[in-house]
Amino acid sequence: xxxxxxxxxxxxxxxxxxxxxxxxxxxxxxxxxxxxxxxxxxxxxxxxxxxxxxxxxxxxxxxxxxxxxxxxxxxxxxxxxxxxxxxxxxxxxxxxxxxxxxxxxxxxxxxxxxxxxxxxxxxxxxxxxxxxxxxxxxxxxxxxxxxxxxxxxxxxxxxxxxxxxxxxxxxxxxxxxxxxxxxxxxxxxxxxxxxxxxxxxxxxxxxxxxxxxxxxxxxxxxxxxxxxxxxxxxxxxxxxxxxxx
Amino acid sequence: xxxxxxxxxxxxxxxxxxxxxxxxxxxxxxxxxxxxxxxxxxxxxxxxxxxxxxxxxxxxxxxxxxxxxxxxxxxxxxxxxxxxxxxxxxxxxxxxxxxxxxxxxxxxxxxxxxxxxxxxxxxxxxxxxxxxxxxxxxxxxxxxxxxxxxxxxxxxxxxxxxxxxxxxxxxxxxxxxxxxxxxxxxxxxxxxxxxxxxxxxxxxxx
Numbered sequence: 001x002x003x004x005x006x007x008x009x010x011x012x013x014x015x016x017x018x019x020x021x022x023x024x025x026x027x028x029x030x031x032x033x034x035x036x037x038x039x040x041x042x043x044x045x046x047x048x049x050x051x052x053x054x055x056x057x058x059x060x061x062x063x064x065x066x067x068x069x070x071x072x073x074x075x076x077x078x079x080x081x082x083x084x085x086x087x088x089x090x091x092x093x094x095x096x097x098x099x100x101x102x103x104x105x106x107x108x109x110x111x112x113x114x115x116x117x118x119x120x121x122x123x124x125x126x127x128x129x130x131x132x133x134x135x136x137x138x139x140x141x142x143x144x145x146x147x148x149x150x151x152x153x154x155x156x157x158x159x160x161x162x163x164x165x166x167x168x169x170x171x172x173x174x175x176x177x178x179x180x181x182x183x184x185x186x187x188x189x190x191x192x193x194x195x196x197x198x199x200x201x202x203x204x205x206x207x208x209x210x211x212x213x214x215x216x217x218x219x220x221x222x223x224x225x226x227x228x229x230x231x232x233x234x235x236x237x238x239x240x241x242x243x244x245x
Numbered sequence: 246x247x248x249x250x251x252x253x254x255x256x257x258x259x260x261x262x263x264x265x266x267x268x269x270x271x272x273x274x275x276x277x278x279x280x281x282x283x284x285x286x287x288x289x290x291x292x293x294x295x296x297x298x299x300x301x302x303x304x305x306x307x308x309x310x311x312x313x314x315x316x317x318x319x320x321x322x323x324x325x326x327x328x329x330x331x332x333x334x335x336x337x338x339x340x341x342x343x344x345x346x347x348x349x350x351x352x353x354x355x356x357x358x359x360x361x362x363x364x365x366x367x368x369x370x371x372x373x374x375x376x377x378x379x380x381x382x383x384x385x386x387x388x389x390x391x392x393x394x395x396x397x398x399x400x401x402x403x404x405x406x407x408x409x410x411x412x413x414x415x416x417x418x419x420x421x422x423x424x425x426x427x428x429x430x431x432x433x434x435x436x437x438x439x440x441x442x443x444x445x446x447x448x449x450x451x
Contacts, residue, residue: 126278
């Protein structure tokens with residue numbers, strides 16, 4: 001099991017909570033955010049996205065797929081103590097620079113050689129068509145919705161949340177596993193996921209909203225009061241309740 | 246174990262140097278251009294900001310029919326408004342609004358990562374990505390809300406939405422009392438990013 005998947009409901013954490021309202025707390029964080037968005041906007045999988053981006057015609061040297069799944073897989077696959085130690089964009093920087101090294105775009109030697117060097121004037125402006133594709137992706141997106149759904153469950157059904165073996169990446173929060181909830185909404189359409197995670201999602205399938213009571217999730221240690229938790233779950237994570245057993 | 250929990254003394258400068266070197270190499274190698282990162286940042290600084298969310302909320306406060314529509318088919322309702330092109334773009338492909346009403350308070354979280362409605366609210370503030378917030382809000386939302394200044398009556402139901410699927414959620418907060426004579430601009434000033442995620446009330450800073 002990975003601690004990152006079981007974050008929801010973890011106890012013993014500091015309080016009271018203080019809200020850090022800044023989006024970036026160091027200027028450098030903006031640069032890695034921008035690089036990540038560029039990679040998503042240039043990802044090869046966008047050729048088969050719904051807007052049918054002309055991705056093969058974009059004059060970039062980027063030749064891989066890069067999606068939220070890439071970043072999430074990296075974060076969920078980390079040493080869990082590092083996950084909690086490092087700030088959000090520190091994790092991004094680690095994962096993204098490692099990707100570019102692993103895929104052979106840059107080498108550690110090349111990075112080391114210019115560390116701390118003054119910002120170099122860019123000789124080549126680069127093709128504006130690269131930037132146009134990135135902004136076009138931001139405006140038109142990458143919807144995972146595909147076919148007409150044939151959902152197995154209906155509003156009002158009680159469902160048991162599966163306890164499927166998790167790989168490095170999942171969209172099933174750990175605290176919901178083996179719990180029983182009630183379907184409150186069936187979304188129209190089927191929804192794919194960027195990758196096959198190995199725990200059942202990837203191909204288009206229905207998505208549901210499932211309602212859980214705090215008592216079901218947390219037992220006698222549930223917070224008193226009229227609370228309800230709603231999760232959006234892929235059909236692969238739901239199982240029927242066997243009645244009268 | 247000490248190394249596991251110690252930070253390098255040059256923590257920020259080494260990250261700043263590394264990202265600068267990486268961006269420079271990616272430009273030199275033709276992966277991105279010298280303008281790409283700046284253009285991405287400008288997109289979020291100029292167009293996809295919480296101003297869009299503020300407009301949506303104020304429209305809902307001043308037009309009951311819109312308020313009824315926006316929680317049913319959020320993307321269709323947003324098309325009626327004068328918002329930048331791209332509300333259904335990246336991280337806005339499947340927007341879903343939920344409305345606070347007397348007796349019901351909504352709170353949006355993402356326990357697995359940091360799913361956030363970019364076109365409506367811009368980029369997520371740090372508190373939303375904080376593992377402590379994500380962990381605690383799932384289990385003890387009432388306590389967490391009280392700690393950040395949202396003391397709800399015991400009988401108020403708290404609905405917590407964990408963004409584990411395709412939707413990107415945001416909250417239409419309740420219009421504060423005593424604002425009947427406010428202009429739209431005055432009303433917009435009451436609406437914060439925090440109030441549109443449910444960790445603050447409109448008109449009160451979190």
